[in-house]
Amino acid sequence: MKIQTREEGGCQVVAIxxxxxxxxxxxxxxxxxxxxxxxxxxxxxDLGRTDFICSDALGxxxxxxxxxxxxxxxxxxxxxxxxxxxxxxxxRLDHLFDVFADVATAVRCCKAPQG
Amino acid sequence: xxxxxxxxxxxxxxxxxxxxTRLDIIPEAETAVLSALENLGYDEDHWFAVxxxxxxxxxxxxxxxxxMDPSRTVRMAYRVAPDRVDIRVRDEGQGFNPQGVPDPTTxxxxxxxxxxxxxxxxxxxxxxxxxxxxxxxHMVKYRQPRQGGMAP
Numbered sequence: 001m002k003i004q005t006r007e008e009g010g011c012q013v014v015a016i017x018x019x020x021x022x023x024x025x026x027x028x029x030x031x032x033x034x035x036x037x038x039x040x041x042x043x044x045x046d047l048g049r050t051d052f053i054c055s056d057a058l059g060x061x062x063x064x065x066x067x068x069x070x071x072x073x074x075x076x077x078x079x080x081x082x083x084x085x086x087x088x089x090x091x092r093l094d095h096l097f098d099v100f101a102d103v104a105t106a107v108r109c110c111k112a113p114q115g
Numbered sequence: 116x117x118x119x120x121x122x123x124x125x126x127x128x129x130x131x132x133x134x135x136t137r138l139d140i141i142p143e144a145e146t147a148v149l150s151a152l153e154n155l156g157y158d159e160d161h162w163f164a165v166x167x168x169x170x171x172x173x174x175x176x177x178x179x180x181x182x183m184d185p186s187r188t189v190r191m192a193y194r195v196a197p198d199r200v201d202i203r204v205r206d207e208g209q210g211f212n213p214q215g216v217p218d219p220t221t222x223x224x225x226x227x228x229x230x231x232x233x234x235x236x237x238x239x240x241x242x243x244x245x246x247x248x249x250x251x252x253h254m255v256k257y258r259q260p261r262q263g264g265m266a267p
Contacts, residue, residue, distance in 0.1 A: 021142065021170060022138050022141060022170060022174050023138060023139060023141065023142060052166065052167070054167065054170045054171065055171055055174075055229075055230075055231035055232045055235055058228075058231060059228035059229055060228070062226060062227070062228045063228045066226060066228075083159075083163045087235070090234075090235065090238045090239075091219065091220060091234070091235070092220040095222075095225060096225050096226065
């Protein structure tokens with residue numbers, strides 16, 4: 001797995017390229033939590049080139065979501081392909097995260113949750 | 116510890132591997148099983164489902180079963196036939212009651228970072244059964260969806 005980060009439209013975009021398996025969780029944690037600790041308020045996980053995700057990686061994304069929220073920020077997901085979209089639906093994490101079809105839409109719409 | 120599966124079953128024998136309790140060994144273990152699926156022409160959906168369930172089972176066995184104790188091992192056995200994939204994973208831990216694991220899909224548990232592995236295994240495989248006091252899981256994935264419930 002490779003992680004590519006960039007800034008786009010005021011968002012920190014973290015692209016996960018390849019498999020987000022248990023071996024990749026540490027790097028993913030560092031990238032997401034590091035971005036939040038570095039001051040990113042709106043974080044977009046670009047899943048467009050992510051071909052696999054395990055529960056460990058999902059847990060990292062939830063941890064990032066919670067951490068961002070305590071700081072008034074947001075973590076959104078963008079572009080999951082069929083298998084990942086199915087995992088998000090199966091786990092009902094599509095009810096926790098805002099999931100957008102692509103990065104451009106996510107950057108435009110990613111907002112901190114209300115309440 | 117007795118071996119999980121019989122050594123052979125018809126034309127498609129079981130393959131058994133004894134794995135060290137190391138997370139970095141998991142991709143290699145998965146590759147062995149997934150290569151067997153590819154050789155028999157299973158599609159991408161089966162490939163993804165088996166990879167996900169196997170990853171969750173191995174991680175659970177190492178983290179929660181063996182508690183990452185390097186002196187303990189995980190036994191993985193698999194048999195890939197044209198109509199079904201069988202996988203057994205056994206750890207050397209204390210075992211557990213799978214019924215006692217909270218449902219991670221309920222609203223009150225949705226924000227918990229952990230606890231989705233068993234649910235994913237059950238969702239992506241056709242049969243998931245625990246035995247040996249929770250130390251061993253036997254998962255089955257059929258090539259064709261089954262009518263009328265689980266097969267034996």
